[in-house]
Amino acid sequence: DSGVTQTPKHLITATGQRVTLRCSPRSGDLSVYWYQQSLDQGLQFLIHYYNGEERAKGNILERFSAQQFPDLHSELNLSSLELGDSALYFCASSVGMGNQPQHFGDGTRLSIL
Amino acid sequence: AQRVTQPEKLLSVFKGAPVELKCNYSYSGSPELFWYVQYSRQRLQLLLRHISRESIKGFTADLNKGETSFHLKKPFAQEEDSAMYYCALRFSGGYNKLIFGAGTRLAVHP
Numbered sequence: 001d002s003g004v005t006q007t008p009k010h011l012i013t014a015t016g017q018r019v020t021l022r023c024s025p026r027s028g029d030l031s032v033y034w035y036q037q038s039l040d041q042g043l044q045f046l047i048h049y050y051n052g053e054e055r056a057k058g059n060i061l062e063r064f065s066a067q068q069f070p071d072l073h074s075e076l077n078l079s080s081l082e083l084g085d086s087a088l089y090f091c092a093s094s095v096g097m098g099n100q101p102q103h104f105g106d107g108t109r110l111s112i113l
Numbered sequence: 114a115q116r117v118t119q120p121e122k123l124l125s126v127f128k129g130a131p132v133e134l135k136c137n138y139s140y141s142g143s144p145e146l147f148w149y150v151q152y153s154r155q156r157l158q159l160l161l162r163h164i165s166r167e168s169i170k171g172f173t174a175d176l177n178k179g180e181t182s183f184h185l186k187k188p189f190a191q192e193e194d195s196a197m198y199y200c201a202l203r204f205s206g207g208y209n210k211l212i213f214g215a216g217t218r219l220a221v222h223p
Contacts, residue, residue: 031209033209033210035211042213042215042216043157043216044213045211045212045213048210056210090156090157092157094209096209097209101147101159101162102159102209102211103159104149104158105156
């Protein structure tokens with residue numbers, strides 16, 4: 001158990017809908033990262049938050065947004081969903097912003113029908 | 114541009130055989146590299162980081178800056194090593210962003 005908690009584990013929805021994925025980092029970790037794992041794109045970095053502030057953006061679509069709350073949990077919001085958004089979405093956390101290793105959650109599997 | 118290349122999608126070996134999972138990187142800065150393992154679509158688990166120079170589950174990896182490689186090796190593969198292995202480069206633009214390779218599936222047969 002990495003200590004990173006992601007909910008829900010599975011999510012099935014339809015095109016055009018909006019979903020929210022939730023991540024609770026390990027106790028004491030201030031950084032949260034979101035990654036998308038799909039069959040065609042592999043594992044792609046989406047966004048990084050540190051202590052409530054956005055620190056870096058990767059290949060994140062404009063339809064996607066995220067935030068980190070004062071209690072350090074984070075939510076990834078995906079809107080106007082398309083079939084291609086079907087993927088496994090991982091959250092990871094680390095203590096700070098430096099070279100500490102990232103610890104991953106179990107992921108949320110999103111299926112768009 | 115930063116890039117991590119894992120040339121093999123699948124590596125199939127027999128139990129007891131040596132294993133080498135290849136990873137090459139492209140990065141103009143000082144690289145920091147990791148190997149993550151993913152069993153049966155579970156979460157990614159950190160296996161090795163090059164700065165630790167450790168051996169985990171019999172796996173080792175050495176950073177070769179001349180060849181820009183960070184190959185993962187194990188002298189005797191076990192069936193429980195079957196998993197997806199991802200090489201990752203930490204982008205040291207100050208933000209701890211990881212760039213992953215496409216991954217290599219290791220299948221160890223009895």
